[in-house]
Amino acid sequence: MILAITQRYEQIKDKHFKENFYLSKDYKEIFEQLGIILFPVSSTTGIEKVTDICDGLIVTGRAIDINPKYYGEQAIKETNLSSDYDGEDKLDLILINSFHKVNKPILGICAGVQVINVCFGGSLYQDIENHTSKEETTIHPINIEKGSFLEKIYNTNQIAVNSFHHQAINKVAENFKVVATSKDGIVEAIEYKNIVGVQWHPEKSRDMEFFRKYIEIYVTK
Numbered sequence: 001m002i003l004a005i006t007q008r009y010e011q012i013k014d015k016h017f018k019e020n021f022y023l024s025k026d027y028k029e030i031f032e033q034l035g036i037i038l039f040p041v042s043s044t045t046g047i048e049k050v051t052d053i054c055d056g057l058i059v060t061g062r063a064i065d066i067n068p069k070y071y072g073e074q075a076i077k078e079t080n081l082s083s084d085y086d087g088e089d090k091l092d093l094i095l096i097n098s099f100h101k102v103n104k105p106i107l108g109i110c111a112g113v114q115v116i117n118v119c120f121g122g123s124l125y126q127d128i129e130n131h132t133s134k135e136e137t138t139i140h141p142i143n144i145e146k147g148s149f150l151e152k153i154y155n156t157n158q159i160a161v162n163s164f165h166h167q168a169i170n171k172v173a174e175n176f177k178v179v180a181t182s183k184d185g186i187v188e189a190i191e192y193k194n195i196v197g198v199q200w201h202p203e204k205s206r207d208m209e210f211f212r213k214y215i216e217i218y219v220t221k
Contacts, residue, residue, distance in 0.1 A: 001219065003031070004054040004099070006092060006112075007042040008062045009085045019084070024060070026203040030211055044091055047098050056219045057099040061110030061201060064088055065167055071123040078127035078166065093119050105194040105218040110165055113190060113197025120192075122173035127166055128186065138163040142188040142200075148179035149196055150189055153213045161188065161200035168199065194218050 007021040021042040031038050039054050041047075051057075065080045067089055075081055092115045099106050108116040114124055130138075144150045144157050151157065169187040172178055180189035180198070188199045196218065202210040 001035075001215070002037045002039050002054045003056050003058055003219070004039045004041050004050050004095065005058040006060050006062075006088075006095065007040045008060060009042075009064065009082070009088060011084065024203060026206065027058075027060070030203055030206065030208065033208065034211060034215065036215070041091070041095065044087075044094050047094050050095075051098045051102060051104065054099075054104070056105040056107070057095055059092055059096065059106065059108040059112030059115060061112060061164070062088055065126075066092075066111070066115050066118055066124070068124070068126060071118050071171075073123070073126070076126050089115070100195070103194065106196070107214060107218075108195075108197035109203065110199060110201055111167075113199055114165075114167060114169060116195060116197045117169045117173045117176065117190065120173035120176065122169060122176070123171040125168050125170045128168050130184070140182055142180045142182050144189075145177075145179040148177075148189070149191055149214075149217065150180055150198075152217065153210055161198075162204055163199075164201060164204075165199060 005023065005027060007023050010020055010022055023040050027038065039050065041050055064082045067081060068075050068079060070089060096106060096116060096119045118124065139160050139162055141158055141160050172190065176190045176192040178187050179191050182188055190197050
């Protein structure tokens, strides 16, 4: 099994190698343990070929916010856009559309769920409070809808999740169902057919059951 996964852009303080694309070590170790090959993608070149050879797509979190022009708004001062690189929006949108076109499963994590929502016509809150902290990991409970993918994983209607985001889903894209929310009403997960998106980072908590069940339900069925 092969899963396409988005690489992310970063700048580091090295005059020789200051611009890089990376994949979190957490994903590497999780999918090694699951025996699944990851196909990291950082370029829009050959997307049809990537879609053809991969069994599904993971859209990972990212530091650069999606440009609000994609949901008809102007950026506010809290929105984190890069003056050096704007290719992540294009990459994510093309990948999502390509995999959806051939009915292959898509998983979005953190900013990944946000860009999925925007791709299908939804919008975002450009800045929210109390869902991230630079000093410590924010943890909070979420309520899970009955019959959802998440209930199938955890067999409960409430779990605690980590939280690293300052943006969130506002208008939910057409056809998508909200399947988890936080106490303050923030959308924490959405589903539509074989597309799933969660606002937290299950890879950071090494939630093997999340990824194992996702593969079982959506990729190997």
